């Protein structure tokens with residue numbers, strides 16, 4: 001009797017329960033196990049429930065530096081790595097590519113004024129960006145409230161925009177497919193606030209997007225994913241090290257996220273506030289952080305020709321913003337959506353506004369519909385909160401403190417409940433807070 005040649009495929013080198021068990025029991029994941037699990041999850045042969053268990057094990061047990069580096073590399077390898085070294089800008093000059101990424105916060109709209117400032121100063125920004133995560137807002141969710149604006153750009157369009165107008169802000173989805181899936185899964189499995197998972201998520205996108213230098217805004221405080229400043233500093237060092245390992249000079253500013261940034265928190269309302277900054281106004285804290293990050297980016301990229309503040313004063317940053325919005329299909333002059341239902345919290349007493357808890361405001365805005373409860377949910381463009389008083393500002397009884405906006409009235413009460421106990425009015429101003437806490441570089 002002759003034997004037929006075996007048609008069996010080589011069995012996979014690992015299986016998900018074994019990999020989960022290794023991490024659950026506090027072990028190190030071997031390089032090959034990391035490569036296999038990221039590949040298999042991206043391809044769909046490891047399921048969401050298995051990856052959710054592994055993410056929770058990583059959340060609880062952590063990863064060492066080598067594991068984080070390999071996990072990040074495996075994520076980068078799940079998609080293409082963009083390279084714009086051949087591109088030339090107007091006049092045939094090579095592009096100076098530089099980008100920024102924030103670890104996430106409440107009212108953090110800084111990318112929207114920052115990218116046009118860098119363009120006006122001679123830089124080019126290829127920005128792979130994200131949607132809202134947990135209680136924090138996402139730049140793409142905000143920009144997509146501009147009628148017509150699309151963040152789903154092809155590589156050809158990113159290249160055209162970089163060469164033509166110096167910037168593209170695009171969904172990172174196709175670039176790092178592993179992050180697209182992991183990001184959505186972390187959002188609904190309480191596994192966002194983990195140093196290795198944040199570092200690999202951010203750096204996989206930034207190292208794949210084709211930037212040549214990178215500035216990170218690493219936040220701590222109640223509204224940040226890593227609330228402890230010392231842990232945030234460790235996150236910053238990990239990401240700066242990953243950038244260096246890939247030959248992308250990377251620096252981080254450590255910044256405070258105990259109170260929301262600016263006066264507007266939500267989707268369309270944050271575009272409104274960003275345009276105020278571009279028009280030469282805007283809240284002082286938003287302006288301070290925007291200019292501090294701009295200065296770091298220009299220094300790291302070796303662009304010393306212009307003072308970023310001048311680009312706000314002379315309108316060149318606004319011109320760059322309008323060109324960017326138009327290039328991505330948006331109408332910079334179209335009215336932005338507003339919530340149909342509003343409720344205003346009135347000051348019960350006179351005095352000075354105390355601290356306003358960033359996490360509570362982030363959760364309130366999420367309850368108003370600005371964020372997601374399931375992957376792929378649509379977000380409400382008009383959901384948001386206006387802070388009429390910032391910490392330290394005087395207030396008289398009867399004056400408005402917060403205006404909440406939502407698409408439907410039933411969203412207001414749960415959002416109001418989140419704000420309970422999150423603010424106070426006192427006789428004295430709260431102790432002054434520093435927004436810029438430190439800086440980490442190689």
Ligand code: URA
Nearest residue numbers: 103104130198201202
């Ligand atoms: N931003 C990201 O891109 N990923 C995270 O995990 C957190 C913030």
